[in-house]
Amino acid sequence: MAAMAGATWAQEGAATTQPAPSLALDGAFKDGLYTLPKLPYDYDALQPEYDAQPLKIHHTKHHAGYVTGLNQTLEKLQEVRKTGDYASVQALSRNLAFHGSGHMLHCLLWHSMTPGGKPMPASFAKAVEADFGTVEAMQAQFAAATTKVEASGWGVLAYEPVGKKLLVLQAERHQDLAIWGVVPLLVCDVWEHAYYTQYANNRGQWVAAFMKLANWDFAAQRYAAAVKI
Ligand SMILES: [Fe+2]
Structure with a gap:
């Protein structure tokens, strides 16, 4: 974190000199x-x-x-x-x-x-300030959260596109959240609250029912958006 603590916020260069954003x-x-x-x-x-x-x-x-x-x-x-x-x-x-x-x-x-x-470009610093108050507060939360990850894992500064928010997350190990970076296209909830009152412990029946309900057109629309990232 030493390099981050010593950083100053630079002005962004002219737009023409910036590479196109890409994931x-x-x-x-x-x-x-x-x-x-x-x-x-x-x-x-x-x-x-x-x-x-x-x-x-x-x-x-x-x-x-x-x-x-x-x-x-x-x-x-x-x-x-x-x-x-x-x-x-x-x-x-x-x-x-x-x-x-x-x-x-x-x-x-x-x-x-x-x-x-x-250093952090000025426009990103503005976005950080909007969600964390100050850049230093985000860095302090990032350092603390990363330090306190239980056992193995990662500290992550992430963008959440639904609320359009920057978040600091802990990832314990890293496989429990599937593959970081994927864009979900279609999901099925198999927490017990989703199916227990109707299907009791027969999760397979719930999944089979879900497969009859699945909206693959919705998945296709999200896929079309995701491949443009
Ligand atoms: Fe590693």
Whole structure:
């Protein structure tokens, strides 16, 4: 956090010099497979805050492991769909979320750091102030929430598009929230409150009923919007 604390808020450059906004994660996916992106700096570039050796291990071993696991899980799921035997779908879905979130969050992590830190543009600082009071208050909440994540996980500054709000979130582990970065298209609630009074403990019956109610046109509309991101 040292770099953030020392940052000053720069004026934004002319609009013509700014790259087009994009949620793409460079180097994270190619030719049908998820891939390990190169770091946007050398391994020794974040020293002394982050030494070269732990950064290199983090990138080439841990992040690479998520990439391998994600591709392997997707391959196994393809096999499952071919055979129609879904006995392993729970474990595979967990692996998909675990490795998928690990890949997405590490791609974001590498770009969340830069040698010496980089100041916040004025327009973003304004948005932060609107939701947190001051930039310093957001940074204090981010640092405190990140420090207090129980066991393993992440501190996350996120944009919530329904209320159009910036939020600081904790992610315990990272797979419990599926894959960070996905855009939900269609959802089914399987908390007991959703079905227990009608279906008791027969969740499968509720899911079957839901599948008869599913609005795939709604999903298609959200898909059309999501692919434009
Ligand atoms: Fe990590």
